[in-house]
Amino acid sequence: MTDKHKAILKIIERFLIDNPNQRFGQALFNLKINEFAGSINPQAKGHMLRDIYEDKDEAILKRMKDMTPYYSKQNPPHET
Numbered sequence: 127m128t129d130k131h132k133a134i135l136k137i138i139e140r141f142l143i144d145n146p147n148q149r150f151g152q153a154l155f156n157l158k159i160n161e162f163a164g165s166i167n168p169q170a171k172g173h174m175l176r177d178i179y180e181d182k183d184e185a186i187l188k189r190m191k192d193m194t195p196y197y198s199k200q201n202p203p204h205e206t
Contacts, residue, residue: 128183134183137190138159141153160175162175
């Protein structure tokens with residue numbers, strides 16, 4: 127396991143602790159790990175998932191870090 131893998135898992139863990147009512151799949155979307163194709167390509171039809179196979183761990187980690195300030199403002203952190 128790389129340091130980036132550990133960082134990704136730590137963010138997911140913190141998010142799920144701070145948002146216990148979220149299902150795991152919701153967390154993946156809310157942290158922008160998975161995305162609908164239309165979020166990148168407005169011409170994409172329906173609710174197809176964007177293929178993230180080619181996304182590097184750095185790109186996923188950046189998307190996640192970009193989203194966490196929004197959620198930390200909504201939910202005050204609490205100790206584990």
